[in-house]
Amino acid sequence: MNLKVLVASIIIVGALIFGASTFIESNIEYMDFAKAQSVNKKVQVKGKWVKEKESQFDAAKAQFTFYMVDDNDQEVKVVLDGAKPNNFEMATEVVAKGRFKDGYFHANELLTKCPSKYEGNGEAVKKTL
Amino acid sequence: MFGAAIIKIAFAASILSTILYFIVHKNSSEQVKRFARLFYELAVAGVVTASVMMIYFILNHQFQYYYVWNYSSTDLPLPLLVSTFYAGQEGSFMLWALYTGIIGLVLLRYTSKRGYEAEFMAVFSAIFSFLILMLVVKNPFKPIWEQFSSELLHVGEIPSTVTNFIWVDQARSLWAQIPTEGKGLNALLQNYWMVIHPQILFSGFTSMSIPFAYAVSAMLKKDYVSWIKVATPWSVFGAMMLGTGIILGGYWAYETLGWGGYWGWDPVENSSLVPWLVCLASIHTMLAQRKNGTYIKTNFVLSMFCFILVLYSTFLTRSGVLGETSVHSFVDPGMWVYWLLLFVIALFSALGFGLLFSRWKEMPVVPVEHSLVSREFALFLGASSLVFAAIFIVIGTSSPIITNILKGKISAVDPSFYVTTTLPLGIAIALLSGIGQLLWWQNSKTDALLKQLLLPVILSAALTVITFFMGAIHPMMIIFIFASSFALFTNVIMGIKIVQGNPRMAGGSLAHIGIAIMFLGFVASAKYDDVKTVNLEQGKQVEALGYKMTYVGYQPLERGRFGFNVEVEKNGQKFVVTPVMFKEGDEGSLIRNPDIINLITKDFYVSPLSLEVPEGNEVTIFKGKTETYEGMDIKYLDYTFTQTKEQGNYLVMDIEVTKDGKKEIIHPTMSNKGGQPVYKEALLSNTGISFEIKSMNPSKNDDEAKVTLTINGVNNSSASHASKKETLVVEASVKPYINLVWIGTVALIGGFLITIVRRIKEVSKK
Known part of the structure; x- marks a missing residue:
């Protein structure tokens, strides 16, 4: 009986410590570009796509390059591993996950938020009259 | 309006039914019971009527309803048109309510025969009430002019150019112009999976409320032992439905959404996985209680958590609390829904756990008398591993909330968190599901066990060595492959013995065989896949990953889509894949669907990235x-x-x-x-x-x-511009042995089915 309780508690404590440390390690913090530049780790930055500026897909490297402005209006070139995401044009906000590298933000994941599609707005209803 | 009124009546009826059933629980009056039943049936009739109305409005393009306008359009084919019923928040709650109501009619008969009707239906009808309440708060029949009053509402003469209108209040000459077309279904959802996946998933959510209702009603009845027998088939049924829903979602993501994989540890996926894991754990501890009476409290806690976690998941994914950290886009449904969901979680938790604590001392304590080498202990460890996996996934998914409270800043965990934490648990689960089959209840003889272990260990070692030479060289993967093969071989060996004795008992073995095969499929297809970006200039053959590919051109498909034909050649065999790309919406977002060559030992997966048109000028x-x-x-x-x-x-x-x-x-x-x-x-x-x-x-x-x-x-003279051809850029990947994942799923579901039949027969025999 005692042996079982011992085994069980060792397993539980071990699992909790393991879980907590992994949690802290793999947390990706939100920050702006200024702060992201100063830390050398994977972070995520929220902002908007600068549509006026060039954006292009480099087929040879399979990278998509565009400019993004964060909530503090800092503009940064972002290079994404992969193609332009679905819904990119519709996105009101984008979140880039990655890290700074040689003056640009190297993203390996890009999330897009597209509320306009899902939430009916006045412009949309006029088009369907 | 009529629809909203029906929903309100249904809500009142189901609340009344809850109260009356509770009175029956107190005084066992047959007369009151008849009324309680009647009100429950009335509530179901209300929800069914509302659903039929909604379907009717969708099929007839009644765009005066905001919901119909927002999610459907006239150009959708019939099955997709029907599926817009649950494309939005309100409709998916209505689907959930509909299934809950209908399955409640079945449960009413089932529990009535087993003396559980009053208590069970009191709880179940309370759950039903909550779902209808969501529809009262977020009315699916909201008129469109309430949403867009400034655009659509007008006073005075109706101009002759306006043909599509409705009088809102003729006495005050108030009228509304009605759209002639809907906004349409999100292109990513326009797919036949949309027709079946949500239906099965919501049946799964519905079934998770059954163990909860049983646990609470058992405590109301102070029956701490025999409820397990009545509840088990339903817990297994819930596990089967939710499991099927989860896997179908994964297959949908893999086959059409082009995420490259079937699982992305996204909050939406996680939130259905967590209740499923807890439900699986509860099935195992219930089994232990049936055998020797232990784990009484554990079974109450786990059964209740099946449903509480469904509620918590709904809160996480529907309330907008996750912010920008999920790939899925959620509309912020408003503070009403946020607080209502929190209130409901608090209410049902307080009800369930309050009752548990008040009954705590009454519950019989069965001393645990088994040794470390017993089937009970293996079941306990297995259930614990499942629960720990669920806890880790809940913590990871809740990371935006946790970090917001602790640090005041939102951050999500990297998907690697889930892999790191669940991999050791997966290994433990695989080993235990093998050993558990070899162990006896109470106590096993160690030397007898060792003898039985010999054959499966040799076979697993052999398979692990083979996979090592096939390229599986990472230490953790070697351990995982060994553990999964061990689970596979022990369960096959035991399964054969069981089938020779009584095939009806083979459910457990078959389900474990399924899990083991799935685990092997996960390692092969997710860890040892090969990915490469390939540029395919039209008409030119390019070789990548051992496949020769030639892009031959594109052709228009239905609904504005374009199919890009790529000829693929491997070892003399020829295939054609047609991945799809199209622009969607006014703003021209590019949507891409992959295409797959399904071979026996691997999938060749071609995901389009872009079409580069020559840029000479x-x-x-x-x-x-x-x-x-x-x-x-x-x-x-x-x-x-x-x-x-x-x-x-x-x-x-x-x-x-x-x-x-x-x-x-x-x-x-x-x-x-x-x-x-x-x-x-x-x-x-x-x-x-x-x-x-x-x-x-x-x-x-x-x-x-x-x-x-x-x-x-x-006047372009130089020929160089003209000779340039368009180039299709694709991401090609080879997913080895991905069929194992699907084969394992089928075996798992088969195992659940056999178990349900066996357990139902047991309860029916009495």
Whole structure:
């Protein structure tokens, strides 16, 4: 009986410590570009796509390059591993996950938020009259 | 209006039914019970009527209803049109309520025969009430003019040009113009999986409320032992439905959404996985209680958590609390839904756990009398591993909330968190599901166990060595492969013995075989896949990952889609894949669907990235510099940029063109009033040559400031431009042994089915 309780508690404590440390390690913090530049780790930055500026897909490297402005209006070139995401044009906000590298933000994941599609707005209803 | 009224009546009826059933629990009056039943049936009838109305409105394109307008359109094929029923928040709650109501009618009969009706239905009808309450708060029959009053509501004469209108209040000559077309279904959902996946998933959510209702009603009845027998078939049923729903979702993501994999540890996926894991754990501890009476409290806790976690998941994914951290886009449903969901979680937790604590001392304590080497202990460890996996996934998924409370800043965990934490648990689960089959209840003889272990260990070691030479060389993967093979072989060996004895008992073995095969499929297809980006110039054969690919051209498909045909050749066998890309919506977002060659030992997965059209007639010029193109000198002088409310962003370029000694300054423009920029070309006088901005960088730094112009109308003499062909860029990948994942799923579901039949027969025999 005692042996079982011992085994069980060792397993539980071990699992909790393991879980907590992994949690802290793999947390990706939100920050702006200024702060992201100063830390050398994977972070995520929220902002908007600068549509006026060039954006292009480099087929040879399979990278998509565009400019993004964060909530503090800092503009940064972002290079994404992969193609332009679905819904990119519709996105009101984008979140880039990655890290700074040689003056640009190297993203390996890009999330897009597209509320306009899902939430009916006045412009949309006029088009369907 | 009528629909909203019916929902309110249904809500009142189900609340009444809850109260009356509770009175029956107190005084066992047969008369009151008849009324309680009647009100429950009335509530179900209300929800069914509301659902039928909704389907009718959708099929007849009644766009005066905001929901119908928001999610459907006239061009959808029938099955997809029907599926818009649950494309939004309100409709998916209605589907959930509908299934809960209907399955409640079955449960009413089932529990009534087993003396559980009053208590069970009191709880179940309370759950049903909560779901209808969501529809009272977020009315699916909201008229569209309530959403867009300034655009659609008018007072006075109706102009003769308006044909589609409804009188809102004729006495005050108030009328509303009604759209003639709907906004349509999100292109990513326009797929046959949309027709079945949500239905099965919501049946799964519905079934998770059954263990909860049983646990609470058992405590009300102070029956701490025999409820397990009545509840087990339903817990297994819930596990089967939810499991099927989860896997179908994964297959949908893999096959059409082009995420590259079937699982992405996204909050939406996690939130259905967590209750499922807890339900699986409860099935195992229930089994232990049936055998020797232990784990009484554990079974109450786990059964209740099945449903509480479904509620918590609903809160996480529907309330907007996760913010920007999920790939799935959720509309912020408003504070009402947020607080209501929190209130409901608190209410049902308080009900369940309050009752548990008040009964805590009454519950019989069965001393645990088994040794470390017993089936009970293996079940306990297995259930614990499942619960720990669920806890880790809940913590990871809740990370935005946790970090917000602890640090005041939102952050999500990297998907690697889930892999790191669940992999050791997966290994433990695999080993235990093998050992558990070899162990006896109470106590096993160690030497007998060792003898039985010999064959499966040898077989697993052999398989692990084979996979090592096939390339599975990572230490953790070697352990995982060994553990999964061990689970596979022990369960196959035991399964054969069981089938020779009594095939009806083979459910457990079959389900474990399924899990083991799935685990092996996970390792092979997710850890040892090969991915490569390939540029396919039209008509030119390119070899990648051992496959010869030739892009031959594209053709239009239905609903504005384009199929891109790629011929694939491998070892003399020829295939054609047709991945799909299309622009969706006014703003022209690119949507991509992959195509797959399904071979026995692997999938060849082709995901389109983009189509590069030749760009011969373009010139890129830095600011202040001159470029030469077909005898013309083109100089980028400057640009002016204005921003006004009416016009939005407006950009005018000053370009100096020198042709045949004549200088002229032209002004191509770009305007952008929300959405996609609009470009306007500028013509060079008396030539027919036009210049249009393709892209530009308006940087203040002259080294970066540049513009790319598209030049048309020049009599192009050089052949080099014409000979360039379009290029299809794809991501090609090989997913080895992915079929194992699907085969394992089928075995798992089969195992559940056999178990349900066996357990139902047991309860029916009495």
